[in-house]
Amino acid sequence: MKRWIFLATLCLILLVLQTAAWARIKQEWTWAPPTDGTMPVSYIVEVQLEGEEWELAETVTECRVVVKHPRGRSRIRVAAIGADGSQGPWSVPSDWFVDLPTQPTRPRPVPGP
Numbered sequence: 254m255k256r257w258i259f260l261a262t263l264c265l266i267l268l269v270l271q272t273a274a275w276a277r278i279k280q281e282w283t284w285a286p287p288t289d290g291t292m293p294v295s296y297i298v299e300v301q302l303e304g305e306e307w308e309l310a311e312t313v314t315e316c317r318v319v320v321k322h323p324r325g326r327s328r329i330r331v332a333a334i335g336a337d338g339s340q341g342p343w344s345v346p347s348d349w350f351v352d353l354p355t356q357p358t359r360p361r362p363v364p365g366p
Contacts, residue, residue, distance in 0.1 A: 280350050282329055283317045287341070293333035297340065302327050303349070326351050 286292060298318045300310040303326035310320050310329065320329060326349045333341040 279319050279321055281317065281319050282347065284331055284344065286316050287333055291335060293341070294336050295334045297332045297334060298329055299331075299343075300327055300329050301346070 282298075295312055295314050296316070296318075297312055298310045298320070299307040300320055301307045307330065311318055312334075318329075320327075328347045328349050330346045331344045335341070
């Protein structure tokens with residue numbers, strides 16, 4: 254019985270650690286609409302994790318998207334969709350979004366009188 258409880262507890266701890274490692278961070282991205290041609294009816298947003306291919310993140314109708322990034326480095330690109338369904342060119346990829354673990358702050362000594 255004690256062994257079973259130990260194994261169940263160990264599995265729970267591993268599950269919590271794995272979930273924390275794959276936690277996703279929400280990042281809001283905005284962009285300016287095109288200034289030439291007709292106004293798009295929607296935008297395709299793709300996300301790329303470092304070292305991987307581009308993947309569809311979402312299709313939106315505003316110049317704003319909130320992407321859930323996994324920990325690590327990722328970036329997005331956007332393409333406009335016209336009323337006739339045609340897709341415009343892809344934007345230049347965004348800067349890399351880097352989610353770094355926060356470092357604990359250490360107290361600094363205050364100079365005495």
